[in-house]
Amino acid sequence: MxxxxxxxxxxxxxxxxxxxxxxxxxxxxxxxxxxxxxxxxxxxxxxxxxxxxxxxxxxxxxxxxxxxxxxxxxxxxxxxxxxxxxxxxxxxxxxxxxxxxxxxxxxxxxxxxxxxxxxxxxxxxxxxxxxxxxxxxxxxxxxxxxxxxxxxxxxxxxxxxxxxxxxxxxxxxxxxxFHREARAERALLVYEQPESLLTPLMEMLETRYPGIRVFSLPSVGDAQTRRHIELGVKGEPEQVAAAFDEMQAELDRIAAEYTLV
CATH class of the missing domain: 3.40.980.10 (MoaB/Mog-like domain)
Structure with missing residues (x-):
């Protein structure tokens, strides 16, 4: 509904x-x-x-x-x-x-x-x-x-x-x-990376895990933080957990700097 x-x-x-x-x-x-x-x-x-x-x-x-x-x-x-x-x-x-x-x-x-x-x-x-x-x-x-x-x-x-x-x-x-669908959301901040580099990862995760959606929220930064992208997954909890682990593994592979939100 x-x-x-x-x-x-x-x-x-x-x-x-x-x-x-x-x-x-x-x-x-x-x-x-x-x-x-x-x-x-x-x-x-x-x-x-x-x-x-x-x-x-x-x-x-x-x-x-x-x-x-x-x-x-x-x-x-x-x-x-x-x-x-x-x-x-x-x-x-x-x-x-x-x-x-x-x-x-x-x-x-x-x-x-x-x-x-x-x-x-x-x-x-x-x-x-x-x-x-x-x-x-x-x-x-x-x-x-x-x-x-x-x-x-x-x-x-x-x-x-x-x-x-x-x-x-x-x-x-x-x-x-009410509360018929269990939902979860996890995200991290990826620093100084172009969205074009992260797009293939996002597409792969949505294909592999149909119960989730991937999102990216770019920021040019401010006095508190530098340029970054909030990258995350939301949806069915088990698939969110698996997709997020895979996301972190790929970011580690390409040596991207990130922090958990």
């Missing part, structure tokens, strides 16, 4: 805000023995959001989408998800009650009674309009829910809401996937 992430919002692409969802989703998945397979950032363009969701809904991946599910004119995700699925938006009755309870709570905090029929409060009910057939994702921060449909899970852009909602989805819908 592969997991993907869509981050929606012009503010990320313009640089007004820095994305925090990607590292947190990687962390949430990693804590459960899972991995993120891909991530995309999409601006507040309805046509582009719809096309992205139409493509991902046609695939098998579990997808989290962060952002754009509010009730302001620049929030398009709910409408785009419905369009991508070819279904109408519907006012979710349980979602309506949750939004109304939040309206009452906000009014009480301000020392007044809520008028549920006022134009602004009727507008807020749009936050409970979801594609037909959606299920709710509880929001522990303010009770305004997200929604799940098919294998896609839509949460707000606010980290304080989105992250516990993603954790809830994982723990309640995908617990059977």
């Amino acid at each position: 592969a997991f993907g992430l869509i981050i929606i919002g012009d503010e990320i692409l313009s640089g007004k805000r820095s994305d925090k969802h990607l590292p947190k989703v990687i962390e949430l998945l990693g804590e459960r023995g899972l991995q993120l397979a891909w991530a995309e950032i999409v601006g507040d363009d309805p046509a582009r959001i719809t096309a992205t969701l139409r493509r991902t809904l046609a695939g098998p991946d579990v997808v989290f989408s962060c952002g754009g599910i509010g009730a302001t004119p620049d929030d398009h995700t709910r409408q785009c998800a419905a369009a991508a699925l070819g279904v109408p938006l519907e006012l979710h009755q349980e979602g309506k009650l949750l939004v109304q309870e939040r309206i009452r709570e906000t009014a009480r905090e301000a020392g007044r009674e809520a008028d549920l029929e006022s134009p602004d409060n009727l507008q807020r009910l749009k936050m409970a309009e979801f594609p037909a057939g959606s299920r709710l994702i509880p929001n522990p921060y303010n009770r305004i829910p997200g929604f799940t449909i098919a294998h896609h899970h839509f949460v707000p852009g606010f980290p304080v809401m989105a992250w516990p909602m993603i954790a809830w989805v994982l723990d309640n819908l995908y617990a059977d996937q």
Whole structure:
């Protein structure tokens, strides 16, 4: 099972805000023995959001989408998800009650009674309009829910809401996937060597050990260390151990200088 992430919002692409969802989703998945397979950032363009969701809904991946599910004119995700699925938006009755309870709570905090029929409060009910057939994702921060449909899970852009909602989805819908695959990773730093010299070694290891992937992360160096390549293997633990031993043996053979990470 592969997991993907869509981050929606012009503010990320313009640089007004820095994305925090990607590292947190990687962390949430990693804590459960899972991995993120891909991530995309999409601006507040309805046509582009719809096309992205139409493509991902046609695939098998579990997808989290962060952002754009509010009730302001620049929030398009709910409408785009419905369009991508070819279904109408519907006012979710349980979602309506949750939004109304939040309206009452906000009014009480301000020392007044809520008028549920006022134009602004009727507008807020749009936050409970979801594609037909959606299920709710509880929001522990303010009770305004997200929604799940098919294998896609839509949460707000606010980290304080989105992250516990993603954790809830994982723990309640995908617990059977946790820690199903044992994984290992080992790496070392190879100093003052060109990647072209190490490429044949990397190709040979991936051919010989199909359960692993080899990676190289070059660095030009800094005040603490000189030019190097972080060279490593990750994947099935037994194959990682064997491939790493073979990697070290080859580096010793060519007299390359390296240190373990």
